[in-house]
Amino acid sequence: MPRYPEYVIQEVIDKSDIVDVVSEYVPLKKSGSNYMGLCPFHNEKTPSFSVSPQKGIFHCFGCGEGGTAISFVMKMENLTFLEALKKLADRANVALPETSYADSKKEAAIRDKKELYFELNKKAALFYYGMLSKKEGAPAVAYFKERQLDGRCAKFYTLGYSPNSRTALLDYLKGEGYKEEDIFAAGLASKNDSGAYFDRFRNRIMFPIFNANDKAIGFGARRITEDVNPKYLNTADTLIYNKSKNLYSLNVARRSKCGEVILVEGYMDVISVVKHGIANVVATLGTALTSDQAKLLKRYFNEIIICYDSDDAGLEAKKRAIMLLRDFDIKVSVMTVEGAKDTDEFLKKYGQDRFLALINKRKSDLLYLMDIFGAKYELQINVEDRIRYVSDLLPYLAKVKNDVELDIYVEEIARRAKTGAQAIYAQLGKTRVVKGEQSVQSPDILPYAGAIVSDKLEKTRELLLSVLADSVSIFERFDGEIDEKLFENKTHIKLFNIIKERAKEHQRLEAGSVMTLFDEDEIGEVTKILSIDAMCDDKTRAVTDYIAAIKQEMRKAKISELLKSGDMEKLNEFLKNK
Template sequence: MYYSDELVEEVRTRNDIVDVVSSYVRMKKKGSNYVGLCPFHSEKTGSFMVNPSMQIYKCFGCNKGGNVFSFMMEYEGLTFPEAVKVLAERAGIDLPETSGEDKAKAAERHRKKERLFEMNKEAATFFYYQLRKENGKAGLSYFKKRELSDETMKKFGLGFANVTSNDLCLYLKNKGYSDEEIVEAGLAVNSEKRGMSDKFWNRVMFPIQDLSNKVIGFGGRVLGDGEPKYLNSPDTPIFDKSRNLYGLNYARSAKKKHVILCEGYMDVISMHQAGFTEAVASLGTAFTSGQANLLKRYTENVILAYDSDEAGTKAALRAIGILRSVGLVGRILHLEPAKDPDEFIKRFGKDAFEERLENCEDSFIFEMRMTERDYDLKSPESKSRFRSALVEKLFLLKDNFDDVRPFIETAASKYGFDTDELVKSVAAYGNKVLSSPYYRREREYSGKKDAKKEDTRVLPYKLFFTLICDDPELYKKAKGYLSIGDFPQGLYEKAMLLIKEAIDEGKDPEPGRMISVLLSDESIPEEEASEINTLFTTRASDELHKFGGLSEDDIISGDIGEDPKEKGKILKELLIGIKSLRIEDLNATIKDHPENLNELIGEKHLLEKLQKAAF
């Protein structure tokens, strides 16, 4: 649904962000702002700030921020139009009725999704009965060898795709579905050589269900030596592998304080059969932040039950970081000498598995042990390099330095390091990395991830936007050195245009308003839209605060302060960084586009002028 910028702005201004957020978060006034515990990650000390004058919020812990619409979208899981509707109702604003064209489009999208749900249900039914027919003997034998009961097979709707490669297509066509619909559902492929053929054949089948128990996709394991061993449905309008978890429709009802995350379908099914109904698995892909956020709805504690081989260890290390980034606590379930949970339960039984669950390893201890494998701790030189690696790991561990202290103490105790000296090393390393407003000196805009896993290449733009919104007068000093072309096309270019238009019209570039305009812009790709809320709320001092550069009071009371020289220094560094990025991009094009040479020379001259300028 499209709402005009004027209407969106009216809804925003009629919903004071302090009032809205206060209905979800307990806050207290501190200076001119409000502070409380962040609703988006676990913390003991409040790092969540709401700025009533700018009508934005920002968490100095998880770095989430935005305006009142952003808050509702993040907290309630709403789309932008849904957030506008909820807040309009709250403010007593009547929204225009949906146009006939919009209603028709919405009805068509709903119809298409319902057809896909119905088709997947038909396919699941087809596979289910094929398993129990003569043609499905091989599939049934496979499940029986895996010691699955009839009750378990029925609960998970397990099935079989025949050796012939068009049975399901014919079945669905007889049910009235078109070739295009069957292909869109991910149940068939259409090629010039073979025509329409089933995507799944000669495989035991695992229907994938959403939280409403609707079938949204399938996983299939080949019988015999075929490749790939496991085949999964592609993403469709109703199925996104990165945002669903196998078995979560059952696990969310388990009365446990944790969820067990494992690698495969059979692991989940075996654990559920043994009574561990809190088990889930990712869907043929590496564990994602979307899946972690999904788990966060139901638990704060995740036990990683990955395979005990090297690949499983690497997957576990990666998953630990993802869990930690969304505020979840991860622990490691050790399965040796078994390879996976299914094998462990079969060999050692339910009670032994329960005992292992009760003695899971802390994820940080696990990470240290895995890091330790690469060093000879009997060698002083090697142990020194291990200590340096440990310092870096500790720095990346938590958003706030106080939260890192217990981990430092654990590491010091385990490896015989002096605690106070290790604290100083971590703080020194942090200040070294974060000493520049945008990490330019340390990272040289390499595009690598920073301590917050944020792409440092775009950080100068965000810091520039935030600085100009804080003090629009700085734009007068900057505009002689900048052009719209200095900003990446798309989101960043549009953000700069909004700032420029507001200042040129004699208005303040209000972050709250600009966030609304960008959130309502349907031309911005989804992968870029997720960055909108950080465009005008990214501050260099956020990072310095975490490792002692500034106190929280300094940040709350005005971030970098009111010293014109300090602001001018930061502005100049940011402009140099932005121009350097532009030159870097132009350099990369010269080979294929020599006509850009004159522009490149001009930009280099401008950079030299900028470096000599006083701000």
């Protein structure tokens, strides 16, 4: 959290015209009261990056990044909050008050530690790479030759070998003047019960991991001989590395400037694809795809092409990845590798042209799943199989946010399952006017549980918050009618309570100072709400309508929940309560 008083931060923000600041990095064009441009944080062809000079914030409706001029400079130049604040203060000729020596020292110490760990990991990567030209590295060279990797690949990715020695790296780094405790904290050494340090990686193929800014942050390591366990070993979490928040070869993929990225399973798959001239490829770091990795991919790419193995484990991984990526509203497609166990083997057997053909033949995630689930069942002759087929696809359909896309998929699934589209919509808790069918949702068909809370409910909550934030005084007119129970999202509740406090104090909501009260992963959601155009002729009427709509949707959700539970007594009691 920032250590300067809120009024100081707000002064820097007020005197830093956000349009001028952003324009130094991104070409902007005026659009109504705001400015629009191509987002610098992910690849896009149509501008979705909005800058509001009145509110002093930016928000990308494509990748979700947002914040003030300070957070924009932080992201663009990879600075800490204080570094960005000082940079903008100098730019705007704002004199910052002196901070305590202890605070400044702590900030500097963290920054210095990070730089030290970057440096140690870089030194280690070069040490391991150097081992390939020595006698000890012969097993690794043989392994790379067997995998058809040449010296250029090894150099490009700084591949290496950790010698079968207890303290080879440790001794080298100590000889360079580094302390054992720092080598340990950087993730390069382990420590036994007696407090003695030793190399974390021994007798392994080394894959250095770089962040998006090309800084070495850790390692993935694979055994060469069967007597070494585990098969794969990663750097443990450190100040600069977390395997769930980084991706292998993201630094290479983002420089490709491609709108889409291929997601593969392992390091060798990545290297094999890049070796064949295709740079927009990444892999997770020994784990299933995580939310943080999905956010990272959305920042840089418009489409994720999943290219996992074709075995049962690969299929399950694809299904999990599709569900996760759909949560972040990312375009997802799947390419199928046939005639080989994985991407690496396919490229060795068939080459670049056949692989590019597979990319071009990729299917959207839902069409891919329709085919996969369809192959499990006898849809032409078995009624029970048709029911199971639709049931298998419902969780994925519930993730589709675009109505046109949903209509197309529902129609296709209905055709394949030989059922009515309206029945599928009913299972999703939605009602559609379908040609040739009566648009009625049967009370006997319960909505699919994953779709009870609709997009309409979330959007209405966002609209309500945007009006309240734009005119906090309106709160007084709704005393007792509006409280945090109208919201479920923790960020929405937090913003609501901040607005409420400002209303009590008869203060305006300053977007810039509000940003300092939220964590980094919440800011995008807040700027999205504050970027909504809250101008309307009758704000009192708008708030009244939004509250009524939210309560109605919440009531529907509760009724569906009670119906599903089968508790008719509670349902009747609830229905009596108007």
